[in-house]
Amino acid sequence: MIRFYIPLILFSFMVFEGVSQSFLPNSLVQADFILIPHWVFIFLICIVIFFEREEEYRSIYYAVIFGLMIDIVYTDILGVYMFTYAITIYMIKGISRLLQANLLSAIIFSAVGIVTMEVLIQLIYIVIGLIQIQWKEYVILRLIPTVIANIVFLMMIYPFVVKWLSNWKVKIEKEMIS
């Protein structure tokens, strides 16, 4: 049963990402800088840090599946989010044992992850000719605000997420032993 909670949460985050623009205050949405909600990604990082054991690769499967769903529903160009989510989560998984699992490490890993993922996505979009951007403007107007906004979101969900994830982890480990 517990195994179903995580995809369910990921799915609802994905749905909320699309609706987010209508409940954020207008002054934020219409401002010059661009905030991109990467809530699915933030939660995936939490899973990597607080839930998954080292030899498990479930988070990467989730990254592939939900990245593909974001591609289908929100961008119409398949594969971009799928690939970048998967490869960034894989990278985060590789370095996640360097730090202890706490709020600070979650913030650091999210920031690193979002920057890598965003830049990768922009690179792919530029290569396929979808957008033309000035890197300087991109960093000031989109990358930095996005990282800050998503870290604020991480701090908001952090208390619940850690409690749930560590609870589930203990339960699953008990099941495995018995």
Place this chain on the structure above:
Amino acid sequence: MHFLRNKRLFIILIGMIILVVLIGYSLSNRENLSKPEKMIHDTVGWFQSVVHKPINYVSNIVSNISDMKNMYEENRLLKEKLGEYKRLIYDVQQLKEENEELRKLVDKSDSIRDYQAIQSTVIARSPERWLEQVTIDKGEKDGVKTNMAVMTPDGMIGKISQVSDRTATVQLLTGFDQFNRISATVSRKGKKSIFGLIEQYDEKTESLIFRIIDESDKDLKKGELVVSSGLGGVFPAGLPIGKVIDVGLDQYGLTKTAYVKPAANMHELNNVIVVDRNLPTLDEEEGTNKKGDKE
């Protein structure tokens, strides 16, 4: 260990190949979404509309409260305007009747001005903001097709880019590129109208670039209304697009371009109208359209 590293490389390589194949597939000019995509669109769309309703309700209340501050002043102004409108409505009514009669006289019932409106609600906006897409809650089952124009009462906001059974994706004007042109016109009393193409959205000036083809009348002024001309073969004529804010030469100095500020607010989209042109559009084959036999 050596084997493991190879395996990793192998997986990343396969991932890259899949990426390229998928991108290639989605960039090829495909007309319709594949079945699984439609299914995912519909399921997610259903959840979005469920979530959207209560959120919309709350945000409406909040905006209502902030609106109340200027209510008195607005009310006074609106009452003044109302008097004018009564006369206008009467005029429009008369003109419509006259138009219909004249049309009967010349035995031409369809015009590129006529359209069927499909009311719908915006349920989501793509978080990837470069793409400027929104999702609406009407799809193929309700008669929505690709390339239909989408508007609010203020003016045109975009066109349908993809349709699934119960939802559809709208490409907003602010995300238009060179492959999505609208033929537009500035119509004037007495003088020749100005024709041109809305080519793309310019981020810097936050306006649409309107390239004037027909140099019949050069004195385009600020504040003039640009409407769709219907000559592109897809959209009906007469949908307001925006107002001219600046006129200049293009980068080669050969043609004139005007900067057009969209009439509709692209950020506060809630209820939109999908516009189904009554005349068969260019890309529809003969016989497949219900109204095809009238022509």
